[in-house]
Amino acid sequence: MKEEDVLTAKMIESGELNRWKELLRLRLTECGWRDQVRLLCRDAIKQGNLEEMTVDQLNNEVTPKARQLVPDAVKIELLTKIKTFLQENTLQESQ
Amino acid sequence: MQTKPNERSASVFAQLRFADCSSLFTLPHYRRGVERNTQLRIVYTKPYSVGVAARQPLLDSEMANDGCVHLKEYKSVKGFRTYRLIHAYFVSCTSAEARRRKADSCICSICKKRGPRLHICLHCIYFGCYSGHIQEHAHRKQHLLALDISHGRILCFACDDYVYDSDYENQACEIKEISNRNLGLPHQYKSWEPSLIEQELLLEHPRRKRITHDSTIGLRGLINLGNTCFMNCIVQALTHTPLLRDYFLSDRHVCQFSDRPDHCLVCEVARLFQEFYSGSQEALTLNRLLHLIWTHARHLAGYEQQDAHEFFIATLDVLHRHCTGANANGGDSNSHQCNCIIDQIFTGGLQSDVVCTSCSGVSTTIDPFWDISLDLGTTPATGDTSKVPKSLLDCLERFTRPEHLGSSAKIKCSSCQSYQESTKQLTMKKLPVVASFHLKRFEHSSRFHKKISSFISFPEHLDMTPFMSHRRNNNNNNSDLAASSVADEPYINDNRYSLFAVINHVGTLEAGHYTAYIRQHRDNWFKCDDHIITKANIKDVLNSEGYLLFYHKQFLEYE
Ligand SMILES: [Zn+2]
Numbered sequence A: 001m002k003e004e005d006v007l008t009a010k011m012i013e014s015g016e017l018n019r020w021k022e023l024l025r026l027r028l029t030e031c032g033w034r035d036q037v038r039l040l041c042r043d044a045i046k047q048g049n050l051e052e053m054t055v056d057q058l059n060n061e062v063t064p065k066a067r068q069l070v071p072d073a074v075k076i077e078l079l080t081k082i083k084t085f086l087q088e089n090t091l092q093e094s095q
Numbered sequence B: 001m002q003t004k005p006n007e008r009s010a011s012v013f014a015q016l017r018f019a020d021c022s023s024l025f026t027l028p029h030y031r032r033g034v035e036r037n038t039q040l041r042i043v044y045t046k047p048y049s050v051g052v053a054a055r056q057p058l059l060d061s062e063m064a065n066d067g068c069v070h071l072k073e074y075k076s077v078k079g080f081r082t083y084r085l086i087h088a089y090f091v092s093c094t095s096a097e098a099r100r101r102k103a104d105s106c107i108c109s110i111c112k113k114r115g116p117r118l119h120i121c122l123h124c125i126y127f128g129c130y131s132g133h134i135q136e137h138a139h140r141k142q143h144l145l146a147l148d149i150s151h152g153r154i155l156c157f158a159c160d161d162y163v164y165d166s167d168y169e170n171q172a173c174e175i176k177e178i179s180n181r182n183l184g185l186p187h188q189y190k191s192w193e194p195s196l197i198e199q200e201l202l203l204e205h206p207r208r209k210r211i212t213h214d215s216t217i218g219l220r221g222l223i224n225l226g227n228t229c230f231m232n233c234i235v236q237a238l239t240h241t242p243l244l245r246d247y248f249l250s251d252r253h254v255c256q257f258s259d260r261p262d263h264c265l266v267c268e269v270a271r272l273f274q275e276f277y278s279g280s281q282e283a284l285t286l287n288r289l290l291h292l293i294w295t296h297a298r299h300l301a302g303y304e305q306q307d308a309h310e311f312f313i314a315t316l317d318v319l320h321r322h323c324t325g326a327n328a329n330g331g332d333s334n335s336h337q338c339n340c341i342i343d344q345i346f347t348g349g350l351q352s353d354v355v356c357t358s359c360s361g362v363s364t365t366i367d368p369f370w371d372i373s374l375d376l377g378t379t380p381a382t383g384d385t386s387k388v389p390k391s392l393l394d395c396l397e398r399f400t401r402p403e404h405l406g407s408s409a410k411i412k413c414s415s416c417q418s419y420q421e422s423t424k425q426l427t428m429k430k431l432p433v434v435a436s437f438h439l440k441r442f443e444h445s446s447r448f449h450k451k452i453s454s455f456i457s458f459p460e461h462l463d464m465t466p467f468m469s470h471r472r473n474n475n476n477n478n479s480d481l482a483a484s485s486v487a488d489e490p491y492i493n494d495n496r497y498s499l500f501a502v503i504n505h506v507g508t509l510e511a512g513h514y515t516a517y518i519r520q521h522r523d524n525w526f527k528c529d530d531h532i533i534t535k536a537n538i539k540d541v542l543n544s545e546g547y548l549l550f551y552h553k554q555f556l557e558y559e
């Protein structure tokens, strides 16, 4: 297995990936991002052709805007957690 | 040498972004073909503290008529067993074993990658990615339904879209809750959905109150009934406590005195909240409230000018007793285990560690508190005037500092069974939602009564992390203990607070007057001086003397 796969497997197995997701979900709710994206989705649905609008289309439409709305502080917090995990796990291997 | 791990992490980041971040965008419930713009508004004000106030929901109730016939058929044939198993193993892992299985097997059967958007066939547990491999499997085998492993959403290939079924959604929710518990995570956020009764009520009352940013709703002066400013300012602070307001405005109080609701202080406060937020601007008279509190906290009755702090604590106590239905004056009002709204908001846990100087044995107790009283004078032991606190942070630092109890206060140590000198340290074990600080400006002794008017600065935003038990406690030299206290630290840890009310005492001990600053909406400040309410700004607030300071936790966990 490639190194990346090993690390990804570790993230899943240790539950870290899940914790990050929950943290992110919480932060995005707190900062109002979730509500903003809800509104984006509603607008997209109102404007789009209803008969043909699928979740995928909605996803394609909204995702780029939604990504931009994620506050930097949230990204940084998450990246720090991921970095710490990677550092700890690459250190362990070299020992 | 050093660049290698960095390169490696960079590529993992890239993969993460590809595989998982896209899946983090939770889509709202949406069914094709029907526009769901039934926008209901029950929001009475901008939510302060995130999530707890009713948000602005889309009506997500089940759509009775259509939906995916393929999923309906699947449900009638297969029931929930397969779905639950797949969900508990590969979507929200409910055990370490499940996480191991997920790590091992959640890989596309064709391209051997973990994404993008890995799906699992609900008919034969086949893994395929969304770049074409799950689609290929579905068409080849005529297996119509697959589950997106990142969200647990069901994809129907015949409808060519994600489909919803409330029974499966409920199952998913249940499993997710188990998974969170397994990982030591807080409860998940559930958006508010109106019940059938609430839906009816909303339809019957189509007028929605919208609160604009400059609205003065919630601001009402209070008539002074003759030296009752101590009560007026506490009522102003309580009616502007975000979580308490949310509780009362959402009509959550179930009265324990059904035969005599006029006897219940909680009912009276509920009535007051309705008055405060009715939109009227006339000043209110609190005679009923005062009468009720005097009836139930007799030690307060009759005083000419009372202490606002004493009144605050007595009010919380009566409210707590009436919430739980305990009628007895005084008696058992243990707030240790209590789950009433007062204790949910105001109760924190104070840890006291007493360390024996002879054997280093630690004896730890945890006591509930509703407020923290902070000394402003010199430390009695040293009398050193340079140590006089100048800010709230100084006070808190001093409050949580280990204190040597001295030779006159020997305590029997439970470890070495002898009377020894010891050190005592207080720290925050559990933080309350509202942190109330009492600056001890009044000194009463047998010889004199005096007021300390020195300036104590206090911040608009306060982080309580440094005063938490696991941070502050440096008693345990034992490395095992230190390690375990780190493990105690909750994973999602945010102890930031913001100021929302300040009560000031102006004048002298003999001829004094109380006023309050309160925060309305997110950052509008007002000064409440009995029946007179004037606009203020945060500078006025932070420059005021400060007697009682009220801080609200910024981020709340769901319970
Ligand atoms: Zn299949």
Ligand SMILES: [Zn+2]
Pocket (backbone or CB within 6 Å): B108, B109, B110, B111, B112, B113, B128, B129, B130, B131, B133
């Ligand atoms: Zn694939």
Ligand SMILES: [Zn+2]
Pocket (backbone or CB within 6 Å): B068, B069, B070, B071, B156, B157, B158, B159, B160, B163
């Ligand atoms: Zn279908």
Ligand SMILES: [Zn+2]
Pocket (backbone or CB within 6 Å): B253, B254, B255, B256, B257, B261, B264, B265, B266, B267, B268
């Ligand atoms: Zn009641």
Ligand SMILES: [Zn+2]
Pocket (backbone or CB within 6 Å): B320, B321, B323, B324, B335, B338, B339, B340, B341, B342, B343
């Ligand atoms: Zn209680």
Ligand SMILES: [Zn+2]
Pocket (backbone or CB within 6 Å): B356, B357, B358, B359, B360, B361, B413, B414, B415, B416, B417, B418, B420
């Ligand atoms: Zn001892």
